[in-house]
Amino acid sequence: MTTIRDAAQKIMQTAIGLAPERWLPGGTPDPLIGRHGAIGSSVPRVDGPRKVKGEAPFAAEVPARNMTYAALVYSTIARGHIATLETDAAQAAPGVVLVMTYRNAPRMAPPAVFMSDPRAAGASSLPVMQDDAIHWNGEPIAVILAETQEQADHAATLVRVTYTEEAASTSFEYAAAHAHRPDNVLGEPAVIEIGNAEAALAEAAHKIDRTYHTPRYSHAAIEPHAATVWWEADGQLIVHDATQMLNGTRWTLAGIFGLKEEQIRILSPFVGGGFGGKALWNHQILAIAASRLSGRPVRVALSREGVFRVSGGRTTTRQRVALGARADGTLSALIHTGIAAMTAYNNCPEQFSFPARHLYAAGSFKLEQKVADIDMVANTFMRAPGESVGTFALESAIDELADDMGLDPIELRRRIEPAKDPTSDHPFSSRHLLDAYARGAERFGWSARSPTPRARREGEWLIGMGVATATYPYYRMPGGTARITLTRAGHACVAMASHEMGMGTATVQVQATADRLGLPLTHVTFAYGDTALPPGTIAGGSSQTASIAAAVTAAGEKLVSALLKLVGNASPLAGLKAGDIVARDGGLGHRALADRFESYVSILSRANRDQVSAEAEAPMPLEVQKYAMHSYGAQFCEVRVNAVTGETRVSRFLGAFDTGRIVNPRTAASQFRGGIIMGLGLALTEETLFDERTGRIMNASLAEYHVPVHLDVPEIDVIWTDTPDPRAPLGAHGIGEIGITGVGAAVANAVYNATGRRIRDLPITLDKLLGST
Amino acid sequence: MLITINGRGMEVALDPRTSLLDLLREHLELHGTKKGCDQGACGACTVLADGERILSCMALAVQYEGRSISTVEGLARDGTLHPLQQAFIDHDGFQCGYCTPGQICSAIGMAAEIARGVPSAVTPDLAAITILPTRDELRERMSGNLCRCGAHNGIIDAITEICTTEAAA
Numbered sequence: 001m002t003t004i005r006d007a008a009q010k011i012m013q014t015a016i017g018l019a020p021e022r023w024l025p026g027g028t029p030d031p032l033i034g035r036h037g038a039i040g041s042s043v044p045r046v047d048g049p050r051k052v053k054g055e056a057p058f059a060a061e062v063p064a065r066n067m068t069y070a071a072l073v074y075s076t077i078a079r080g081h082i083a084t085l086e087t088d089a090a091q092a093a094p095g096v097v098l099v100m101t102y103r104n105a106p107r108m109a110p111p112a113v114f115m116s117d118p119r120a121a122g123a124s125s126l127p128v129m130q131d132d133a134i135h136w137n138g139e140p141i142a143v144i145l146a147e148t149q150e151q152a153d154h155a156a157t158l159v160r161v162t163y164t165e166e167a168a169s170t171s172f173e174y175a176a177a178h179a180h181r182p183d184n185v186l187g188e189p190a191v192i193e194i195g196n197a198e199a200a201l202a203e204a205a206h207k208i209d210r211t212y213h214t215p216r217y218s219h220a221a222i223e224p225h226a227a228t229v230w231w232e233a234d235g236q237l238i239v240h241d242a243t244q245m246l247n248g249t250r251w252t253l254a255g256i257f258g259l260k261e262e263q264i265r266i267l268s269p270f271v272g273g274g275f276g277g278k279a280l281w282n283h284q285i286l287a288i289a290a291s292r293l294s295g296r297p298v299r300v301a302l303s304r305e306g307v308f309r310v311s312g313g314r315t316t317t318r319q320r321v322a323l324g325a326r327a328d329g330t331l332s333a334l335i336h337t338g339i340a341a342m343t344a345y346n347n348c349p350e351q352f353s354f355p356a357r358h359l360y361a362a363g364s365f366k367l368e369q370k371v372a373d374i375d376m377v378a379n380t381f382m383r384a385p386g387e388s389v390g391t392f393a394l395e396s397a398i399d400e401l402a403d404d405m406g407l408d409p410i411e412l413r414r415r416i417e418p419a420k421d422p423t424s425d426h427p428f429s430s431r432h433l434l435d436a437y438a439r440g441a442e443r444f445g446w447s448a449r450s451p452t453p454r455a456r457r458e459g460e461w462l463i464g465m466g467v468a469t470a471t472y473p474y475y476r477m478p479g480g481t482a483r484i485t486l487t488r489a490g491h492a493c494v495a496m497a498s499h500e501m502g503m504g505t506a507t508v509q510v511q512a513t514a515d516r517l518g519l520p521l522t523h524v525t526f527a528y529g530d531t532a533l534p535p536g537t538i539a540g541g542s543s544q545t546a547s548i549a550a551a552v553t554a555a556g557e558k559l560v561s562a563l564l565k566l567v568g569n570a571s572p573l574a575g576l577k578a579g580d581i582v583a584r585d586g587g588l589g590h591r592a593l594a595d596r597f598e599s600y601v602s603i604l605s606r607a608n609r610d611q612v613s614a615e616a617e618a619p620m621p622l623e624v625q626k627y628a629m630h631s632y633g634a635q636f637c638e639v640r641v642n643a644v645t646g647e648t649r650v651s652r653f654l655g656a657f658d659t660g661r662i663v664n665p666r667t668a669a670s671q672f673r674g675g676i677i678m679g680l681g682l683a684l685t686e687e688t689l690f691d692e693r694t695g696r697i698m699n700a701s702l703a704e705y706h707v708p709v710h711l712d713v714p715e716i717d718v719i720w721t722d723t724p725d726p727r728a729p730l731g732a733h734g735i736g737e738i739g740i741t742g743v744g745a746a747v748a749n750a751v752y753n754a755t756g757r758r759i760r761d762l763p764i765t766l767d768k769l770l771g772s773t
Numbered sequence: 774m775l776i777t778i779n780g781r782g783m784e785v786a787l788d789p790r791t792s793l794l795d796l797l798r799e800h801l802e803l804h805g806t807k808k809g810c811d812q813g814a815c816g817a818c819t820v821l822a823d824g825e826r827i828l829s830c831m832a833l834a835v836q837y838e839g840r841s842i843s844t845v846e847g848l849a850r851d852g853t854l855h856p857l858q859q860a861f862i863d864h865d866g867f868q869c870g871y872c873t874p875g876q877i878c879s880a881i882g883m884a885a886e887i888a889r890g891v892p893s894a895v896t897p898d899l900a901a902i903t904i905l906p907t908r909d910e911l912r913e914r915m916s917g918n919l920c921r922c923g924a925h926n927g928i929i930d931a932i933t934e935i936c937t938t939e940a941a942a
Contacts, residue, residue: 222920715908
């Protein structure tokens, strides 16, 4: 996503310095920042009733006449070629409509891999079913279409295949020995060196030099990936998808199938959890190809195993963090380097070194990322890619240093709080991390923690507390366009091909638009999830709230201009300029003169118009060129570790966040808690088990991939500074990802405080703590 | 075969391999019941069979001939949400909404289990006549229903509200 930003930066760098822009120095902060209205209210989700009634239609639930059901056959080797492939029995099985393999699949261009173009959405650049080559264990080698899912599933078992195997890269240690530095890490340099950090480390009065390991993780959204697709008689392609990148998917599919974008419509009004995983993988492409061959609609609903085979997750990392400190607790050296496993066909190097680029002051820095090529399903973005596992390493090391120096870990962070961004030198737009720490420590009761490990014990249970910093960048994606349609009845509908996967997007945009236009919540709707609407930006990088709000602001300004053109001489608004106008009380009025006001209903009635529409693209996100813009948090954790079994239970958790203004406390709390809970899984239970002999994922099920369940989740307290960022639309930052950051370290640090054992290898399973008595 | 779905008797003709879940979703177009794993691991497909919660993906439809099945679509009455549906909204007990129907159906079945005095792994006194719907009881008993958005606190809050209201009534 940074590369998308990066591509836009070239344009921005020429544009910057032209007309002062709202979010820049000299620009006026969003006027809604100081206003109290719908923004800041705990509004219930607008899609709540449909969801609790089971009426929200997901991608695998869209009806189509003459439907066929798809089943996929997956390779069982990691690399090589198909030697023999027998499909006659499958073809002859009851109900089978089509067996598609590389022999009869239509010719398709390889997907444009994400980051290769601002519009690209492909998870990998590998061609899809175009020849007999196998690139990962689990790659689809055949598609069966049948009249029912049962018939398709059965026929899939009848396909017989043999392979010519080739040596595959499936060992992380082996691949790490040949790791290489990528050209860039999401558009940022792969290495940053300031001063001579290794020399400073060698001379430091206090030093920590540790290696941390994090495993593969899976998004494990409860809705398996699915699509329902068909070709219309006029050649139009309809894709009901579960996606967090509507327009990118459309552009990429157009390239694969040689279509114009206008010939494709993608709909995705409801997505049953994304977390980075609901992207363009093989299954949609294969379903579209099979639909073209069969001439019938296709529903491809991946099995749970299929989700693990076809869509990748977070990759494994090995990270070194070395900290050199002076006697006063300030840092003379900050080193964060490491290796992430990646395929040769994608571009997702798990940016674990990003937090260290922005969090703390140090006399010298060495930050470097490498990648190790592995033959596996393409890894991808998963909730706070990089920052989630990067903060595990960095924040564990900070805790180790504090312990080594006999300093409270929060006090150590006070001493290394930077005045400006430590690697870019940019001023912070808004940074209140220490405020978050202070509020969190007070509420959590941090002062009750003993700095000495193993100081609290209740029977078999050792009890400890830990803390860690959360951080995630502010992103605002370019390219989004909003259309506002205002009706004569005084209702506004905002339309933009955005994504609502449960984050509360639709709800908070209704709130923001209501305040922007001076309308009650009941008079605003938000249309999204359909490429027939003006283009949206991806649901990634916690960017949608700001990205959509900026587009709505631009469209709102156009709408005001359009309305002013409609008012005649008889209107109280006659003669007023857009700059004089504020939207309030269901209409427009002079910013100072109360009687110069006319309602929207009156304006449209007087002009005899049923509706007025305005559409505008958000301005480029120039604010990130001038400011270091990030969100922060302090994660507090209390664990109980069983001294006999090594079982860790999280008994209390509090997250104190500094993420700009909170638009909706209710949905925000859920986003924070959701991130924290996924972080508890990252810390304690989750691991995608990869057999390094075969390259096969061995726990491709929700029975063996262990997401936290109800009993694993304590009541989670979340608080926030609610301090607006003057450089962000609404003063708000996106908050979908920050919740997971820092959690791994907060748990590990609490485990250390409880047991005296440092676990530097996630997840912290029982075996690693056995013998803690 | 004959089967009752949300109070309506229906006659269906089926491939005997069809699961109860696929009968609902693919044959009767009742998509409220969700498929999350199709192997009994996630609870998204939970429905009530004669009031008892079951995983419809692990049930062949033909096993339920003559039985009465309730799904999420049958909970609201005359356009009014079931109190637990409303409580899920009030406590923000969901985000994406995909696990939600299973959570709600499971909770209704679970509340009946508590009312019947069926103990769980965390029940302090297995012989107790009355079991209190404590948070620990609810969390243990709902652990077969996975949620990935992390709405666990809101879900338990919503169920607590209903269980305590019913216990008081």
